[in-house]
Amino acid sequence: MGTTAKKICLVGDFAVGKTSLIRRFVDNQFSDDYLSTVGVKLSRKLVKLTESRSIELLIWDIEGQTQFKSIAPSYLQGAKGAIMVADVKRPETIQNLKNHLDLFFSINQQGWVIVALNKVDLITPEKLDKFLQVEPFSQQSRVLDTYGTSAKTGKDVEEIFYELAEGMMLSE
Ligand code: G3D
Numbered sequence: 001m002g003t004t005a006k007k008i009c010l011v012g013d014f015a016v017g018k019t020s021l022i023r024r025f026v027d028n029q030f031s032d033d034y035l036s037t038v039g040v041k042l043s044r045k046l047v048k049l050t051e052s053r054s055i056e057l058l059i060w061d062i063e064g065q066t067q068f069k070s071i072a073p074s075y076l077q078g079a080k081g082a083i084m085v086a087d088v089k090r091p092e093t094i095q096n097l098k099n100h101l102d103l104f105f106s107i108n109q110q111g112w113v114i115v116a117l118n119k120v121d122l123i124t125p126e127k128l129d130k131f132l133q134v135e136p137f138s139q140q141s142r143v144l145d146t147y148g149t150s151a152k153t154g155k156d157v158e159e160i161f162y163e164l165a166e167g168m169m170l171s172e
């Protein structure tokens with residue numbers, strides 16, 4: 001019964017769509033001219049899992065990230081979950097997921113992760129299937145699932161946040 005609050009982080013390379021996914025989920029909008037400012041941005045969203053169980057997600061987003069700046073460990077501290085985001089049009093961002101996963105799990109051994117291969121509106125469904133077949137993360141037991149998402153169309157955006165919320169609640 002009741003509501004607990006949990007910190008989750010959006011993690012991934014520069015410009016993969018982290019901020020856009022949060023805006024789609026929290027505000028249900030997509031902006032092509034989003035301007036980031038420096039620091040960390042915190043959004044909150046109440047997620048109702050069942051009639052009697054809700055979870056408040058405290059969603060952390062890096063602002064002012066550049067191509068050359070790595071993610072500060074302090075950003076990840078205390079997170080119960082993370083959405084790891086890559087851009088299907090930039091294969092190197094998929095390769096880099098492994099580094100992001102290692103960093104996250106080195107700080108939060110008990111954390112849960114969902115992988116979002118984002119911007120799937122820019123590729124064919126066949127191409128997405130190929131990406132999902134080769135993605136090497138699902139054998140990690142604390143990686144709950146991998147989705148092809150689009151912050152632009154909204155595809156599977158709710159799903160990644162809800163599945164992460166459910167995973168975090170079940171393991172309490
Ligand atoms: P970040 O927070 O990970 O750095 P942003 O990434 O959310 O700022 O997004 C980076 C760019 O990718 C933005 O374009 C944004 O509009 C675009 N983008 C994000 N998600 C999607 C998506 O699902 N599909 C498409 N087609 N584009 C997406 P600009 O041009 O503003 O840099």
Ligand code: MG
Nearest residue numbers: 018019036062
């Ligand atoms: Mg951003």
